[in-house]
Amino acid sequence: MEKWKVLKSEYVHKSPYGNIRKDTCELPNEFVIDEYIVNEYSDWVNAVVLTKENQMVLVEQYRHAGNDIYLEIPAGKKEDNETDEEAIRREIREETGFVSYKKPILLGEFMINPATQNNKIRTYLLLDAFKQFEQNLDETEEISVKLINFDSLGSLIKTNKIKTQLFTANAYFQAKIFFSENQLNRHKKVEV
Amino acid sequence: MEKWKVLKSEYVHKSPYGNIRKDTCELPNEFVIDEYIVNEYSDWVNAVVLTKENQMVLVEQYRHAGNDIYLEIPAGKKEDNETDEEAIRREIREETGFVSYKKPILLGEFMINPATQNNKIRTYLLLDAFKQFEQNLDETEEISVKLINFDSLGSLIKTNKIKTQLFTANAYFQAKIFFSENQLNRHKKVEV
Numbered sequence: 001m002e003k004w005k006v007l008k009s010e011y012v013h014k015s016p017y018g019n020i021r022k023d024t025c026e027l028p029n030e031f032v033i034d035e036y037i038v039n040e041y042s043d044w045v046n047a048v049v050l051t052k053e054n055q056m057v058l059v060e061q062y063r064h065a066g067n068d069i070y071l072e073i074p075a076g077k078k079e080d081n082e083t084d085e086e087a088i089r090r091e092i093r094e095e096t097g098f099v100s101y102k103k104p105i106l107l108g109e110f111m112i113n114p115a116t117q118n119n120k121i122r123t124y125l126l127l128d129a130f131k132q133f134e135q136n137l138d139e140t141e142e143i144s145v146k147l148i149n150f151d152s153l154g155s156l157i158k159t160n161k162i163k164t165q166l167f168t169a170n171a172y173f174q175a176k177i178f179f180s181e182n183q184l185n186r187h188k189k190v191e192v
Numbered sequence: 193m194e195k196w197k198v199l200k201s202e203y204v205h206k207s208p209y210g211n212i213r214k215d216t217c218e219l220p221n222e223f224v225i226d227e228y229i230v231n232e233y234s235d236w237v238n239a240v241v242l243t244k245e246n247q248m249v250l251v252e253q254y255r256h257a258g259n260d261i262y263l264e265i266p267a268g269k270k271e272d273n274e275t276d277e278e279a280i281r282r283e284i285r286e287e288t289g290f291v292s293y294k295k296p297i298l299l300g301e302f303m304i305n306p307a308t309q310n311n312k313i314r315t316y317l318l319l320d321a322f323k324q325f326e327q328n329l330d331e332t333e334e335i336s337v338k339l340i341n342f343d344s345l346g347s348l349i350k351t352n353k354i355k356t357q358l359f360t361a362n363a364y365f366q367a368k369i370f371f372s373e374n375q376l377n378r379h380k381k382v383e384v
Contacts, residue, residue: 001261001334003254012204012212013229018308020204020212020229025256031331037205037212038257039231039308062195064217065230066306069193108350110358113304114258116210116231121358139223142193158300166302166313166362173365 046075231309238267
């Protein structure tokens with residue numbers, strides 16, 4: 001299977017959040033697609049953040065493309081020269097004020113949608129998180145922090161009782177599978 | 193928490209695959225974002241397709257934004273007037289030639305990324321699928337059908353031994369959780 005040949009390429013839009021590129025492509029069968037849109041983004045990181053009391057730290061915010069208010073896990077884009085771990089710790093701290101002495105555990109790493117965008121998301125699990133700081137938001141952000149019991153979130157997602165999005169659901173499923181495979185008894189740890 | 197006010201809105205690009213809108217937005221704190229990009233798409237559907245022999249039906253294709261060849265579950269956009277069920281059956285048939293007498297089971301329904309795009313993905317599970325037709329592809333599609341044992345796919349995903357994407361991983365996790373919660377013993381059914 002061959003890649004497509006790019007005959008022409010230009011930028012429709014550029015911004016710190018991402019660029020939009022328009023490519024003219026020739027397929028292996030010589031068919032030409034005049035305008036194939038590619039969304040260029042930095043890689044994104046997000047995390048399931050859990051307190052010792054098994055509460056999951058979520059952020060509620062208005063999302064303009066979806067035109068509604070959504071409950072999501074902390075997330076953001078990697079800044080230049082940041083490692084993934086630095087990026088996710090910074091995003092969590094800025095959006096929620098939570099930190100942890102534990103090392104973030106990588107749950108999964110995926111191209112998001114290689115048909116339309118060029119970036120990956122890496123999903124972490126941060127355990128034993130606690131609130132240490134106030135939020136540190138920029139002027140385009142208005143974020144409410146919500147704590148929800150980890151075990152009850154699954155049915156809230158599945159029954160659409162909360163408005164959330166794919167990244168949050170996927171991260172939750174990965175964390176659930178991680179706990180079941182590692183038989184990590186979070187409740188027991190709290191009692192110790 | 194308030195929604196943003198749209199001061200100006202224009203289209204940067206329109207195509208049958210999706211539109212790109214550029215909005216000027218005023219936030220509740222009166223801060224103005226000059227150019228907020230919204231990707232407008234139809235809703236998408238995808239499906240975990242399983243044969244009676246517990247093989248998962250996957251499609252391999254070049255994805256231009258990711259500039260590589262990826263293994264994914266069958267997926268596509270809803271056409272006008274189609275129900276979700278009609279759309280997913282059509283996509284599976286066109287991309288793979290597989291059909292089933294069973295009704296597709298809805299595993300989950302999520303906004304994909306309401307920060308950047310306005311559409312949902314609905315993920316189905318189609319059981320007892322079998323090959324009935326040849327593929328029916330358009331001239332922009334080159335797709336290889338691959339069958340992989342359902343139970344072995346999890347570790348292939350987690351160890352990055354196959355190149356895949358978030359939608360496929362999430363659908364797989366949902367199917368895995370569905371089977372464990374419904375205690376549906378697929379292997380036993382084959383033996384009957």
